[in-house]
Amino acid sequence: MLEHLWFPHDISTFGPQIDWLFILIFWITVVVWALVMIAMVTFMVRYRHRPGRKAEYIEGNPRLEIFWTTATAVILIALALMSKSTWAEIKEHGPPGQVFYQVAGKQFNWEITYPGPDGKFGPKAVTVENEMHVPINQVVRIELTSKDVIHSFFVPNLRLKQDAVPGRTIHVWFQAREPGSYAIPCAELCGFGHSGMQGTLTVESEADFQKWLKDQYANQQ
Ligand SMILES: [Cu+2]
Secondary structure, three states, X not given: OHHHXXXXXXXXXXXXXXXHHHHHHHHHHHHXXXXXXXXXXXXXXXXXXXXXXXXXXXXXXXHHHHHHHHHHHXXXXXXXXXXXXXXXXXXXXXXXXXXXXXXXXXXXXXXXXXXXXXXXXXXXXXEEEOEEEEEOOOEEEEEEEEOOOOEEEEEHHHOEEEEEOEOOOEEEEEEEOOOEEEEEEEOOOOOOOHHHOEEEEEEEOHHHHHXXXXXXXXXXX
C-alpha cells in the first residue's frame, strides 16, 4: 500500500542513479527541516512572554552566520559534483542509439514518428498519435520538439522528463529494461486539454516490436 507514496517502478538503465540522488537530497532536506523545527520550538518556549522579564536586543552572531552559510554552500557544491556525471550521461552524451524517433508535442497529443523501412524520416516514415512502442533493452534516441506551445515529455517509470520547446529540437535517450505499458503524461501546463494529454509507452520484445511496426507501415498505405 505504501509503495504508492514513493517512486513509480523504475525500468530505466539510469533510473537507479536518479533515485539515489533524489533520496540523498530528500534525507538532507528532512534532517535540515527537523533541525529548523527543533530550533523553532525551543526558541518559542525559551523566549515566550513572561511577566516582568525585560526583552534583550541581540545583534546577531557572526560565527553562527558564517557556519550555516558555509555549511549550505558545502552541501550545494557537493551535490553539484555528485550529480555531474549523472547529468552528463543523461543530458549530454550517453550510449549510441539503436532506435530513432521524432516526437512532437502538440495540443493535446504526442506525435511519434517512426522512420520508414529504409530507416529514414522521409516519405515512408509513419506518425502515430500517443503510441510509442520500443524494443526492450535497446537504446532509444528521440528528437523532441513541439508544434505549438511548451510541453514536457515525462515518463515517470523511466525517470525521464524533458521540455518540448517549439522551434527547438532536443535530444533525449533511454533504455527500457522491463516489458510493459507505461504512461507518458505531459508535465508542462499547455492549455485546457493538458490534463488529458497522455501517451503510452509499450516496451516489448524485438519480434513484437517489428510486428507492430510492420502493421503501422501497412496501415499507412
Ligand atoms: Cu501539457
